[in-house]
Amino acid sequence: xxxxxxxxxxxxxxxxxGCTGDFLDIxxxxxxxxxxxPNKQGVNLLLTGAYSVIDGVNGRNxxxxxxxxxxxxWGGVASDDAIKGSNAxxxxxxxxxxxxFADAENLYVAQHxxxxxxxxxxxNDVLKAIKLATDMTADEKKLAEGQARFLRAHFYMELTxxxxxxxxxxxxxxxxxxxxxxxxLWPEIEADFGYAISVLPSRxxxxxxxxxxxxxxxxxxxxxxxxxxxxxxxxxxxxxxxGGFSLVPSYEQNYLIKTxxxxxxxxxxxxxxxxxxxxxxNAGVGESIAGPHFMGSSGFYLPTHSLVSAYRVxxxxxxxxxxxxxxxxxxxxxxxxxxxxxxxxxDPRLDHTIGRPGVPFLDWGIHKGDSWIRDPSNAGPYVxxxxxxxKSELGALSNTTGVRVFPNANNYRMFKLSxxxxxxxxxxxxxxxxxxxxxxxxxIRNRAKNSNVVRFADGTPAANYKVEPYPSSFASxxxxxxxxxxxxxxxxxxxxxxxFELVRWGIAGPVMNNYLTVESARLPYLRGKAxxxxxxxIWPIPQxxxxxxxxxGKSVLTQNNGY
Numbered sequence: 284x285x286x287x288x289x290x291x292x293x294x295x296x297x298x299x300x301g302c303t304g305d306f307l308d309i310x311x312x313x314x315x316x317x318x319x320x321p322n323k324q325g326v327n328l329l330l331t332g333a334y335s336v337i338d339g340v341n342g343r344n345x346x347x348x349x350x351x352x353x354x355x356x357w358g359g360v361a362s363d364d365a366i367k368g369s370n371a372x373x374x375x376x377x378x379x380x381x382x383x384f385a386d387a388e389n390l391y392v393a394q395h396x397x398x399x400x401x402x403x404x405x406x407n408d409v410l411k412a413i414k415l416a417t418d419m420t421a422d423e424k425k426l427a428e429g430q431a432r433f434l435r436a437h438f439y440m441e442l443t444x445x446x447x448x449x450x451x452x453x454x455x456x457x458x459x460x461x462x463x464x465x466x467x468l469w470p471e472i473e474a475d476f477g478y479a480i481s482v483l484p485s486r487x488x489x490x491x492x493x494x495x496x497x498x499x500x501x502x503x504x505x506x507x508x509x510x511x512x513x514x515x516x517x518x519x520x521x522x523x524x525x526g527g528f529s530l531v532p533s534y535e536q537n538y539l540i541k542t543x544x545x546x547x548x549x550x551x552x553x554x555x556x557x558x559x560x561x562x563x564x565n566a567g568v569g570e571s572i573a574g575p576h577f578m579g580s581s582g583f584y585l586p587t588h589s590l591v592s593a594y595r596v597x598x599x600x601x602x603x604x605x606x607x608x609x610x611x612x613x614x615x616x617x618x619x620x621x622x623x624x625x626x627x628x629x630d631p632r633l634d635h636t637i638g639r640p641g642v643p644f645l646d647w648g649i650h651k652g653d654s655w656i657r658d659p660s661n662a663g664p665y666v667x668x669x670x671x672x673x674k675s676e677l678g679a680l681s682n683t684t685g686v687r688v689f690p691n692a693n694n695y696r697m698f699k700l701s702x703x704x705x706x707x708x709x710x711x712x713x714x715x716x717x718x719x720x721x722x723x724x725x726x727i728r729n730r731a732k733n734s735n736v737v738r739f740a741d742g743t744p745a746a747n748y749k750v751e752p753y754p755s756s757f758a759s760x761x762x763x764x765x766x767x768x769x770x771x772x773x774x775x776x777x778x779x780x781x782x783f784e785l786v787r788w789g790i791a792g793p794v795m796n797n798y799l800t801v802e803s804a805r806l807p808y809l810r811g812k813a814x815x816x817x818x819x820x821i822w823p824i825p826q827x828x829x830x831x832x833x834x835x836g837k838s839v840l841t842q843n844n845g846y
Contacts, residue, residue: 324419337437341398348569348572348583350394355573356391359782367583367584369583392537404452407453408429409428409431410428413428420588429478443469447467460833499789500519523707543694567695572584574666575667582658586636587802588613595614595631600732619640634737635669645671669777672693676691682694696778708720731774
């Protein structure tokens, strides 16, 4: 949980869970398994094992790319923010996700499902062990239970966002092979987060442990997925007013290793490199291929032309509020990086989020265009910037062991105060509190206005940057929601949440079909592909799980519509 991760974090899961790939193969189902662990030390070891999967990587169900906590595949590539990148054949299971033609046997579908249930099993094991522990006080048991239930709710939240109805396995389940997926697990998720809120502290000395504020933010997020805006609003107001968090002065400070766990951070997934294990498994290896080719990654997860064009602003410094992307919106760029070809006004967050040809890329120098891209014909000229490390940090804060060189110590910021502010602004807009919604959005825009901008070596700005707050209250609820949603995209682009937001807002169909129509002209694997409303908001239940979940000769799991 802190950077001094013990070897037990890796060894314990191996000892306890073996090498099976099926979540249903839970051994053993009785209490004999816990005979050596009914004490405080055993509970803490099991809890560490549960925390170790929160990044989505459990070391035995693929490489973690499908299950990475950043959701770069499901929340990023599946949206209009990012494309797969790399070359046409590499990890072609992602092509099917990007083009909405994945089926129930898609490898990434299965490799997302299994680690989430692995985390659930580990969380349940903590709860079982707590009941048997004889050397723990009531308060110690509550703290351990609160963390385990937070983690369990997290894993179920991830499963629900991506697979919809999934079977509910808790610490009392004796035979998971006969549990059906007959409802969305919102009541169970709400109960776990609610308990965590009631017992967890506001802060820990160990960074990365679940807190009261993280649980409140997460529960509010669950409410927003259900459109329970009054309930979400109450929680978000509490975090905003009483959590003790503050916006960092400059936007890019949320995406640098030297400013991890800052004043804005509510919950971060802690990464560590060069910890004695090949490929730094505690360093977000699920993102190990989702970085620029020139930095030693595989060139996956690249920003789209649609995203870049969204950062254009008018002469008033306000966004254009236009989600109708067209070929005419593709901005000019230099294939060699000899210049910054687009001369129009842009929001400065653009170049803190995206590496553009001709613009300095952190301390790595000027983005040199196509030479920095693994396969320009299959991608585009842009690279992600938010999960990167500095050239000066190479080797010290990036991996030096094993095959992968890209894993690094740049934590994934799951929840920040900026998330809370914009989600609260959405709740206020939904309630008709237009002035409050405007004020909250302007907190974010004023921070962007006062942030550092990317500059050339001589100190001149790399582009024509401008961003201004909204000058008056939003004129209507519709306008307010459009402004809040657009701000959400600009502020959190390439953070793996865009697709889920489009689904939550009920606009994934028109946005994605418009986007696919434009992009299919240059990406052959998208030609003829479309988003089907009522189907593609979620992904299938893995066919393997349906096949092995049987009672009285019939599967107990129901496949999602259209798969």
